[in-house]
Amino acid sequence: MTSPHRDLPSLDLETPALLRVSPLLRDLQERGPVCLVRTPAGDEGWLVTRHSVLKQLLNDERIGHSHPDPANAAQYVRNPFLDLMIADTDAETARRTHTESRRLLAPMFSARRVREMEPRVAAVVDAVLDDFTAQEPPGDLHGGVSVPVARTVLCDIIGVPPQNREHLTALLSQTAVLGDREGVQRTQRDLYAFVGGLVEHKRAAPGQDIITRLAEGGLSDERVTHLAVGLLFAGLDSVVTIMDHGVVLLATHPEQRAAALADPDVMTHAVEEVLRAAKAGGSILPRYATEDLTVGGETIRAGDLVLFDFSLPNFDERAFDEPERFDVTRSPNPHLTFAHGMWHCIGAPLARIELNTVFTQLFTRLPDLRLALPAGELAENEGRLSGGLSELPVTW
Template identity: 50%
Template sequence: MPTMQETNQRADAAAPFPESGALPALTTDSRPVFAPTPLHALREKAAVCPVRTPAGDAAWLVTRHAEARELLRDERLGRFHASPRTAPRYVDSPLLELLITDDADTARELHRQVRALLGPQFAARRMQGLKPRVTAVARALAADLSAREQPADLLAHFAVPYALGILHDLIGVPEAERGRCAALLAALGRVGTAGTAPAGPDALFALFRDLAAAKRDAPGDDVLSRLVAARIPDEQTAALASTLLFAGLESVASYIGLGVVLLARHDEQREAALGAPDAMAVLVEEVLRAGKQSGSVLPRYAGEDIDVAGVTIRAGDLVLLDFALANHDERVFDRPETFDGTRSPNPHLSFGHGVWHCIGASLARMELAEAFTALFDRMPALRPAVPDEQLVTEAGRLVGGPARLPVLW
């Protein structure tokens, strides 16, 4: 946790922002999942807006598609800051803080090295080889869900175990450690709020360091083995494995829940895609675009001054790229508030872009397609058991999907 002096230094660093005392405030409070947020009004006001983060610091929120896409290609943005301990924060999260380094060149080189190492592990061709395994897991969990008493929580009994099981395989977490890994990961997803401190990653990092040591003696075809073979330091290996696991789990699990709600509303579009892989692939892209209203934020720092959309982002400033806001930008998407499972092209930014394009995008797309197919093949009448206003995010978490999703079928 930062000291009081460091907190004051962070506040001083935020002073140059315009109207810094009355900035629109971002929160991690619970909110209805599908209700438009006040941030949509900010998008109409400006492409790059000064805001107050949930951690209390000033930052630039990028609200529009063109500017977000431009900045995602700009290597002047990254996980680096001249003073990581006093850098402005998006949220109070020890995991995010540990990913910040004080050397831009080192951060860029590590980013390139990791993508080169892990690219083959997540390549589209390899993902197709995993498809029988993914299909089998999806169908087994759908069968298990259908045998439960109604209503049942789709997230707890399908989405989370499904996404976790696939990721554990890919990263190299043995069966004996998966329960402990899942519990530690759940705690890591929480952020600090008033009067509470978030869980640190020490226990999860220790688990991954132990697993990395075991991979030196008995390597496999998995992420940890690749990182160990490349002599990535254990602490960085643990941070990378934790980040991959957290990002892959939370994104896939939340989009399964959001997608089921959306597909339950659009029978014709869903039925047209079931049994038609190409149509299902297009529909999955629309779930990824339309599923979240805001909160899919990528925090980065400016390594030097950047001029964009009439704003000068100063070196050291925190920049928040909100993919969900960009995905509803009417400058790019016709009728963005309408779910259209045949929308094409669909240049959403849910997987980022450029140097920040998600390395696991092919896997996530396949997981979502197989999940929706397995669930609706088994339970054609699958639908939420509660009205939209009861589908809310969980306060104090990094990811903006529903906290739980009771379903009927």
């Protein structure tokens, strides 16, 4: 699939701007609903650019995470951890495994269970803000609020003891590094060994957590470890990034922030608007076509790499009125940040509660909170799978 002689738009030509769609991505979106591009790994892939087509393909079983030859499959970026996400089984087996995983995990994030978590989330946010506001301004909201809140909530529900959480964060961070294959492979082994040790511990001393419930469900230690690692990897950086970006958006739109703080219903809509606007392209998950299919006049062949970008379609003018405008009253707001259909994020209800609680408590306790740098000077991380900010300096 790699054709070095073919002149294609390259996804690594531009450094992403904070909360803005890059000219390249906007151009690709106007060209068509799917565009053949060159990935940062140097391979060819089909980037899905438009809202209606992404929503359609998220329900299409002909696209999944299996490939007949994973070692030679086209890649979005070169990272050994992402390689683990490519199933080497046939498409039907991969679909059954995916469905079974969702069946096991979805009840643990049911509406009832998530409602029961609300007091715990509120207590976590309150304690973190106590520590954060005890210091003199300025402060780093990324390291002082977003990371500890997201880490504590996620580790509580999965079953990671407090004394192990900073070590886990370091392992997850190193696993997401690009350009250091050997280092990532070493960290990956350490991460699986670490989580595998937690699984053994939970079998001997069960708790009220996801690892315990999975272990009691008859799964092997290896399967429980793999599911738990996937939840930890998917659930930490993504929530931290949206939380950081949401603070930037609300801090720089004071009238809309005030409206959200004055009315819980508006805050609920504000969270959805943050989810829509928090990233403007680049939230990509690689998938593969398991059969030939035609999309937007283009023929995608079996084995081709298909790039699902869960943020660029949120800025599609065909689906959203003035998508570049941040509007906490936007309704309806059919963003695809949490994907859709069989790929919909099962942790979405919990993430919504975390975001609502942080935004409400943060700006209530620190009504004068503002960025310590102009938003344009906040740089996204490069060289990592998840991007995001490494620091968010604020003052009050």
